[in-house]
Amino acid sequence: MDNSIWMVAAFYLLSAVIIVSALLVVFLKNIVHSVLWLAVCFIALAGLFLTLDADFLAAVQVLVYAGAVCIMVVFGIMLIQRGDMGKTNLFNSQTGVAAGVVALVLVVSGYLSAATHWVGTAAPVPHKTVEHIATLLLSKYVIPFEVAALLLLVALVGAIILAKEVKAKC
Structure with missing residues (x-):
């Protein structure tokens, strides 16, 4: 095939x-x-x-x-x-409003998809995308990459400390 x-x-x-x-x-x-x-x-x-x-x-x-x-x-x-834990994800009173919003989004998306002129050929896909992204992350963007990692670490440690304090008060 x-x-x-x-x-x-x-x-x-x-x-x-x-x-x-x-x-x-x-x-x-x-x-x-x-x-x-x-x-x-x-x-x-x-x-x-x-x-x-x-x-x-x-x-x-x-x-x-x-x-x-x-x-x-x-x-x-x-x-x-x-x-x-059997009934922890109960429905609320806004199911009808949510269904209406979803229907509206589907109608608008369908209309926009039907009205769009799709090009017959796709652009060529570069091979080894991970290699190119890794090269950029570890050379040109190494400082922002490390800062983001440090911020995530601080947020994780802060969440653990907050969770321990809440647990201790109970």
């Missing part, structure tokens, strides 16, 4: 996984299960980036979102320490 057929099949399969897992994130009543489905959604999105030859974005998606963000949400859930 042709390689493009596999890419189209992977696109539709990953898109279906993303949509189903995103709906499960919203509609499940257990917040821990919602976070697990959020991780599935993020990993499927990374797979979608791989079909677009965006390997660096796929790696960042898995490391930052599926790894760090989901783990931080689980830590937040563990710090709350609710007795019964």
